[in-house]
Amino acid sequence: MEYRRLGRTGLQLSVLSYGSWVTFHQQVGDNLGDKLMGLAYDNGINFFDNAEAYEGGKSEEVMGRILKNKNWDRTTYCISSKAFFGMYGKNNKPTQRGLSRKHLTEACHMALKRMQMDYLDLFYCHRPDPEVGMEEIVRTMNTLIAQGKILYWGTSEWSAGDILEANAVAKGLGLEGPAMEQPQYNLFERQKMENDYLPVFKEVGIGTTIWSPLASGLLTGKYNDGVPEGSRLSIEKYGWLKEAALQEERVEKVRQLKTIADELNTSLSALSVAWTIHNPNVTTTILGATKEEQLTENLKALDLYPMLTTEVMDRMDKIMGTKP
Template structure:
């Protein structure tokens, strides 16, 4: 396993990590979850990602039960959660979501209880909240750090301007700004990480924990001939993925990328993940898997990483046609 420093922090994350967004949403069997987490941990994965909204809090509970049973040395792994959406679904009251001090403090306490741990290594503001002053967010996240409940705080799907505003306010107050951002990044979604965040990487320094490196499974090639029964896109609540991703042009490009992967002697998923982590501004790519063989295959991306030469990456750009165009004045 390769480990990378999270931005300018001293924290080191495995370049491949394990997330529970869809994994635990489809998996109610603690035994299977235990096998997957154990497999990841034994492969060198040290970062496990979660959030209050995943399966309405049940994902944190399941991961907490597994962690308690496995009883790994707490200092040997990094654990995260996120707050914004709340976990009570449509029944949530006004202060049970968002980034107010009340919700962030209460959500953190609930996450600690569900995960059965004393602290979170990473705690994210899962989305920006225009209804809460940025100073309140910055102060609250620093309060959690000062209380020892959180070690580093971060953002997820914030704009570059919002992240920089948080840093400026934190600097004025003598507090810590966000150390990490969790954006979507894959061969279909590149602009934010490659263009928008470039000044932050250059001037401030920031770690990234990437979600959906396989574009919600599209980059595995399993949707090339339709939507398989039981796949993520066939699940209730994931209909939006069909409209966003399954279009003829994308499928044709994925098929061409699959042919190129075959030429290289690797699988399409491992090529796509290896491409993602070949970006030096990627700290870790979060893997989601519901089967042991699926996780085994995705972890092989580390073996493919050395193949990511500039020539190979240029060929991938030519096939996909998704490299952001930067217009300079």
């Protein structure tokens, strides 16, 4: 396993990590989750990602039970949660979502309870909140750090401008700004990582924990001939995800990309994951495998990404047509 520093912090995360969005509780129960997290940990993965909104907190409960049973040395791995959306979807009361001091504090406490932890290593503002002043957000996150409830705070799907503002406010107050951002990054979604965030990387050196490296499974090639039963895009309540991901134009690009994977004697999934960690501004790419064989295949990206020469990358760019 390779480890990279989280931006300018001293924390080193495995370049591949494991997350539970959509999968835990929905597709993965305690027994399978135990096997998947065990496989990840045994292969050097030291970061496990979660959020309050994932299955209304049930995902965190599953992960918490697994970690308690594993009884791993707490100093050997990192755990995250995120707050913004709340746990109850459309039934959230006004105080149960967003980035107010009240919700951030209570969301942190509830995440700790669900995951049976004393502290979170990483805690994210899951989306920007224009209704809450930046100073309130910065002060709240620093209070949680001072209380020992979290070690690092960050953002997810914030704009470059918002991240720079948060850092400027924090600097003015003598406090800690966000140490990491969690954006979507894959062969279809490149604008933020390869263009928008360049000033952020240069000026504040923020780390990144990438989600959806396989574009909800589209980049594995398993949707090239339809939607397999039991797959993520077959889940009824994630119809919006299916509509966004499963476009014929995108599927055709994946079919063409397979020719490169075949030439490199690898899978589309390993190739696509390797492509993300080829970017030096990626601290870690979060894997969301629901089967042991999928996770094993994704881990092959570690050996593959040094083989992605300029020529190979250029060919991939030409096929995808998504480079900013």
